[in-house]
Amino acid sequence: MNDAAQIRKRKELFRKGITYAFLLLAAVVTLVPFAWLICASIKDKDVFFQYMFLPVGHGFLGIDWKSLTLEYYKDLFGSTDFNFGRSLLNSIFYASTTATLSTLFCAMGGYALAKFQFKGRETITTMVLGCLIIPGSLLLAPSYQLLYHLGLLDSYAGLILPALAPAFGIYLFRQSMLNSVPTDLLEAARIDGCGEYRIFFTVVLPLVRPMIGAFLLITFLGCWNNFIGPQIIFQTPEKYPLAVEIAQLKGLYSTNYGLLMAGTAISVAPVMILFLFLQKEFIAGLTSGAVKG
Amino acid sequence: MGWTPFVFLSPFLLTFCVFLAYPLYDSAILAFSQTYGPSHSVWVGFANFKNMFQDPDFWTALKNTSLYTLASVTIQLPLALLLALILNQPGLKGRTLFRLIFFLPSLVGLVFVAMMFSLMLGDRDGLVNVFLRSVIPGFPGEFPWLQNYVMASLILASLWMYVGFNMVYFLAALQSVSQDALDAAAIDGANAIQRFWYVILPEIRPVFGFVVLLSLIGSLQLFELPYVLLNGAGPERRGLTLVMYLYQNGFDRNDLGFASAIGWTLAILLMGLALVQRRLSRNE
Numbered sequence: 094m095n096d097a098a099q100i101r102k103r104k105e106l107f108r109k110g111i112t113y114a115f116l117l118l119a120a121v122v123t124l125v126p127f128a129w130l131i132c133a134s135i136k137d138k139d140v141f142f143q144y145m146f147l148p149v150g151h152g153f154l155g156i157d158w159k160s161l162t163l164e165y166y167k168d169l170f171g172s173t174d175f176n177f178g179r180s181l182l183n184s185i186f187y188a189s190t191t192a193t194l195s196t197l198f199c200a201m202g203g204y205a206l207a208k209f210q211f212k213g214r215e216t217i218t219t220m221v222l223g224c225l226i227i228p229g230s231l232l233l234a235p236s237y238q239l240l241y242h243l244g245l246l247d248s249y250a251g252l253i254l255p256a257l258a259p260a261f262g263i264y265l266f267r268q269s270m271l272n273s274v275p276t277d278l279l280e281a282a283r284i285d286g287c288g289e290y291r292i293f294f295t296v297v298l299p300l301v302r303p304m305i306g307a308f309l310l311i312t313f314l315g316c317w318n319n320f321i322g323p324q325i326i327f328q329t330p331e332k333y334p335l336a337v338e339i340a341q342l343k344g345l346y347s348t349n350y351g352l353l354m355a356g357t358a359i360s361v362a363p364v365m366i367l368f369l370f371l372q373k374e375f376i377a378g379l380t381s382g383a384v385k386g
Numbered sequence: 387m388g389w390t391p392f393v394f395l396s397p398f399l400l401t402f403c404v405f406l407a408y409p410l411y412d413s414a415i416l417a418f419s420q421t422y423g424p425s426h427s428v429w430v431g432f433a434n435f436k437n438m439f440q441d442p443d444f445w446t447a448l449k450n451t452s453l454y455t456l457a458s459v460t461i462q463l464p465l466a467l468l469l470a471l472i473l474n475q476p477g478l479k480g481r482t483l484f485r486l487i488f489f490l491p492s493l494v495g496l497v498f499v500a501m502m503f504s505l506m507l508g509d510r511d512g513l514v515n516v517f518l519r520s521v522i523p524g525f526p527g528e529f530p531w532l533q534n535y536v537m538a539s540l541i542l543a544s545l546w547m548y549v550g551f552n553m554v555y556f557l558a559a560l561q562s563v564s565q566d567a568l569d570a571a572a573i574d575g576a577n578a579i580q581r582f583w584y585v586i587l588p589e590i591r592p593v594f595g596f597v598v599l600l601s602l603i604g605s606l607q608l609f610e611l612p613y614v615l616l617n618g619a620g621p622e623r624r625g626l627t628l629v630m631y632l633y634q635n636g637f638d639r640n641d642l643g644f645a646s647a648i649g650w651t652l653a654i655l656l657m658g659l660a661l662v663q664r665r666l667s668r669n670e
Contacts, residue, residue, distance in 0.1 A: 123490065231653045232413065239412065340613075
């Protein structure tokens with residue numbers, strides 16, 4: 094009896110060991126490219142391929158500090174051959190404007206579909222679901238033509254306006270309003286004489302706060318990482334967002350690895366930081382559509 | 387009340403009409419037109435489709451895209467599910483931290499992933515080859531990923547990027563599997579594989595279907611990763627995908643009509659696969 098219990102315990106321990114070893118290995122494989130990216134962006138040209146990560150030497154922590162450099166970062170922002178700093182600002186403007194406005198508009202739309210009875214509600218809900226199955230690449234060519242005729246090519250308006258109220262967001266907010274905004278509360282506010290718009294901003298929005306956080310981040314990320322849209326729309330290099338700028342730099346400076354990796358590191362860092370702040374809401378929001386159906 | 391819901395819906399309705407419904411209608415017309423740039427077009431019937439099906443590049447793009455999609459569904463998703471199952475074990479410590487770590491790569495945009503992998507897949511001193519050399523004895527000193535193993539490179543990069551993303555969905559779904567049912571099955575003598583097959587899988591089937599669908603939509607529209615990683619279609623067009631084919635025709639050659647024909651082909655392919663996927667997940 095005692096032996097059997099011990100064998101079981103040992104088996105359990107073994108299983109646990111394997112589990113953690115596997116998870117740790119997977120975590121290392123996942124994280125190493127990030128560490129490598131940072132190292133690559135601060136390594137001197139002469140030792141770039143000599144050491145995989147940081148150059149080994151006799152300095153503090155066994156690192157050859159003299160072979161490290163911030164030169165690439167200085168070049169990125171200082172050079173007049175390209176507009177990296179400007180691109181960073183463009184990306185921040187593009188992503189935060191689109192994220193803020195589209196979160197507001199999607200919350201409004203989702204609220205209307207979830208909490209109002211009106212003629213045409215079913216039709217609009219079907220339209221929203223219909224939009225979800227249209228692949229974005231189908232719309233590339235006709236949207237280009239439309240923006241040309243509207244005079245919106247080579248402008249941020251042309252990039253932002255079409256993305257202001259995506260069906261995907263309307264759908265997510267509709268689901269979240271159905272689940273977390275009690276109709277009784279709205280009725281009570283109306284009886285108290287609260288106007289419809291005040292109800293929306295003071296009663297409804299605070300109730301779906303997690304979804305607001307999640308959707309803000311989803312949209313911000315989507316814009317930040319968007320490549321094909323700005324690649325098609327912009328002709329003026331000063332208007333490029335980071336994704337397009339980086340791809341251009343890769344073409345122009347294909348062997349200046351440090352510069353390219355420094356640019357990539359700066360492009361990746363903001364979304365990582367934002368995510369660390371909003372990660373709980375983000376993952377909950379991301380999966381809510383799938384799990385609650 | 388009256389107009390209130392329509393006021394709330396007005397941004398959606400407006401952008402829907404202008405930037406979705408109209409372009410959709412327009413793309414149907416464009417697909418049957420020969421165009422040069424955004425303002426010249428002539429109706430040509432099915433000529434675009436005929437030319438497309440006779441273009442060997444189209445078949446190359448279709449082949450590459452299908453291969454990549456197949457790999458996404460058959461390699462990425464099982465790995466993601468395995469990782470989710472491991473993380474979901476009762477009593478596991480650090481679950482939230484592991485979930486966070488595995489999820490991180492999916493935040494990096496495809497362009498930036500392509501930038502990183504273009505160096506990490508370097509044929510001699512790239513991180514991947516250095517790693518493989520140290521783990522696999524006899525691994526060649528030079529392994530030209532981006533020249534001779536384009537598809538493998540794309541699949542590798544997308545594995546790094548998406549396994550954790552899909553895992554998050556599976557992990558969320560696994561929360562709805564009752565531990566009691568699993569314990570009961572274990573007492574009845576079901577082994578781990580049987581418990582997975584008969585208790586867990588039926589419970590997570592809807593989410594599984596959703597993740598497959600997401601994966602199909604994403605993979606079929608692959609563009610940025612090969613475009614930036616290979617500076618275009620790559621050696622012998624081994625990295626040419628359907629959306630890259632669309633992009634090159636529509637925006638390098640300025641033929642928006644031909645691009646729309648490709649777009650519709652892609653859309654029909656996607657909807658067909660979505661229907662098949664739905665049928666399959668209902669039948670079982």
